[in-house]
Structure formats: C-alpha cells, structure tokens
Amino acid sequence: MTAPQMSDSFADAFRRALVTHVDAPTRVRRRQRRWVLGSAIAAVALLASTAAAAATGVLVLPGSTQVTPVSSFVTGTYVGTETVHLGPAPDDANGIVVSLHCLTPGDLGLPGGTVVTCAADDLTGSDVQPDFVYEVIPLTDASDGALIVTAPLESNWIVLAAYSTSSSSAWARNGNGESYGVISETGPPDLIAVRNADGATGYIRRTDLERAVGTVVGNSAAGPTDGITDLYADAASGSSLPLYDSDGTTQIGEFTHD
Template identity: 30%
Template sequence: MNITLDPVFAAAIERELMSLGTARSRLRRRQRRVRLAAFGGGSLALVGALTGAAIISGLPGETSVTPFDETVSGSYTGTATVDLGPVPAGADRVILDVTCREGGTIEVPTNAGAGQARPGSVFWTCSDPIREKSTTRIEDGLLPSSGATTITITADAGTPWTVVARYGSSVTTSWGVNARGETYGIPNDNGVPDLIAAQATNGEVGYTRLSEQSFEGEGYVKVYKSDGETQIGWFPIGDPATLGDPPAFDE
C-alpha cells in the first residue's frame, strides 16, 4: 500500500470528492452518487485528474486502467464529435486528456459508475482558477456504442479546448471479506462494499462502514481496520476546518 500525497492536500481532495455533484465541486458528475468517504471507483479517476498522483494503491476492489497505444488528438471550439476509430478488442473505456483555457462549461460522457445503471458524465468550468490552463484526465470515458467510433464532448459555444484520447481496458480486483462476512475495499462498477476505504485524520488508512455514514449533515465517522471492529481513526464528513477536533478513542 503506497500513500504519495501530502496529508493536507489529501484532505482538500477528500472534501472535493465529497462535494461531487454539488455546487461546491469544481469537477462534477452528472449522475447520482451516494456520499462516500472513500477513494474509489470513478472518484479515484478524478483524484488522478486533480492531483496527477496516486493517493492509495493496492486496495481490494481497485480498478487498474491500461491505455492502448494509438491516440487521437485535436483542437475544437464548442461542442464537437471526436472520431476515435474502430473499438479494439478488449477495450471497455476511453481515456481522455482534455485541456480548456477559457470559456464556459465542458462535459465529457462517462461509463456508469458504482451502482449506476446508465452512463453519466463529468463536467467543469474552464474559467475556474483551479481548472484554467490545466489538463483534466478522464479514465472512464464512455465507450462508443456498438458499431460506432465517436464520442461527443459538449462545450459552451466559443469555448476552445483540445483533447488527446485513446481506448483503454481495465481489470478490477475482488473485494476482501472479513471474519464478520463484510466486504471491504473501494467502490467500483460492481457497487459499494460494506466497508469503504478512507484515510483517517491521523493519516491511517482503513475503512468506514457504509451503514454508519450519515447522508445528511456533517461530522466524523469511525475508521476501522479491515476487521470492521478495531478503530484506528476518524474520517470527516464535511470540512475539517469547521468540524473541530475529532473525538478521542482507545488506540
């Protein structure tokens, strides 16, 4: 297991992930996601897009993405259709590096995420200071439908952008199962495990129990070892700067 991100920056990324699909998020998903204290599934791809670095690797349920060699690139203004060529055998996604330097919103279609029956999308505002002049990587771009070769990227009129795209394949590992019969790992296309990977405020990496998470309001939830019993820390639901110190616990 390898942690490569500064803890303070990691906390900011966690808050960004927690706000996906809300007005606070700078990089958002147009599909309903449960509020998870986790680095997983489509969220893990977004972490890579935001930081350029892996936060946690080697967790059960992790999806490893392998890009194909051939790339397609181009420069466009507004909504455009990108022809990727025939879908090669084994491809299950499109990997896109999108750069927009000015203008309005840009949206990229994505495969269905954890627990989602329909494809979704990722969208952001090009003029946002964090996104401006930066490249956003999407690793779960929607694969063209059967017999098709194109993907349509939606952008506001007058918004210039460039893209480098290629097909990719993925392999997802199995979730772990503890002695209580609970699954643990990260959300993926198969759904959400009982115990969801998270990094506690003290830097420990463990799991939060989905049934203990509140979907309304803010606070701290317990972080356990994979046994689902031994507490090793707390994970903040909300902004740690406004929540105060987490409760004490017996280490």
C-alpha cells in the first residue's frame, strides 16, 4: 500500500530548524545542579528539581560522579571577554571545573560552546549567593591553562576555576540484590536516592515511582539524567511514596514531591 509520508514542506522546514537548533550553543540551565563545597567537592546528581535535589554534605552516593579539584582555585572579577590563566596542569588533572557568576545580565561563553545565560531576574531577589553552578570542561579546551571566557563588552562576571579530576562510582547493591544510588546516565537504579522537602534523605523504589508516574519512565529509551528527572519531576508532582533505607525494606518516611 502507499505508506503515509511526511509532507515535504514540513520536512524541509523542520530539517532547517533542527540543524539550527543543534548548531546553537548549549545553554546551561542555572540551578539545575547542586554542589556541595567542602573539604572535597562532591557532585551529587539526584532528582534535579528544587524539592528533590539532594545535597548530602561530602557523602558520595553510589552512582554519582565525583569531581575533585586537584589545584587551588583561581578566582577573580572580570569585564568583557577575558582569558583566565590557571597555570600548568597537575598530572592527575583530567578537566577544569569552572563556575561562572554574572554581575550584570548577559551571556557568558565557555570553550566548547556552553553558554551561561544570566537574565536580569537571576541577579535580583534574596538568593544573593547562588548555588555553585559548575561546568567541567576538558583540558583540551584550555590549552596551556588559558581559559577563555567570552562576555559582552562591559559585562561583569566572577569566575572560580580549578583543575579537577572526575570519577564515577557504580551503584551499590543491598542484601536483596537491588541496586541503589543516584540516577545516572544509564538510567535509574532499583532504589533511587532522594532528599525529601523536609530534608530527609533516603531511597524511593523505582517501581513505586513508575506507578506514580503511570507512564513510561522506566520504559522510555534511557534518556539523559536530565530527561529522566524532568519526566519524574513532571509526573510525580504531588504523589507520596514510601521512603526507604538502602535495604529497600525499612521504611523511614514518605517522599512527597512538591
């Protein structure tokens, strides 16, 4: 039979839009990732909504990526496009961890195409000291330790940058053989680490969450952490789920997503 076809006009227009969309620089959504600054820096990627994002001190949860600075931080206030000099790289560095803070509205660009967008709204309000929003860039994007940050003329910004090393940990398994830890790029474990709105940290069962979501979370092509958490955050809103210890049987409370 004659199979249905996408109309040529739609296909042509969408193809152009797709190419443009991909070619546009990546934009970092502020406040999506939370960091804990301590004696070591632990990046803990949990459910990326405000209520669920967990900061757990320097505790590194199974499955998370740990980024550790291996040099002292270079910091400074700059105006417009500038080069930040980090000096020679330590042998164990495999990246550069960078945090940018705007003092005036505008787009700050990092090597590799990442853009931090600062709207006027981001600069007002009570949250004077924003979360440590960071990006890890490869060493090759800053040859000889010269990190170029692009910014509009007369735009003011602060940088905090250091050489870093990143390592990922695997999910752990409890006595019942269930995996537990944070959602990673390979998807969610059996028990997903969360922090409740009241600060309690524990694990929710993936199957409970899928039932609450009632759709396709566990079945979707494993999207990125970002995609999975978006879906969870959208769909789990308002639902209340049992919060367990990592053994998956001891209930320690309820997890409610705002």
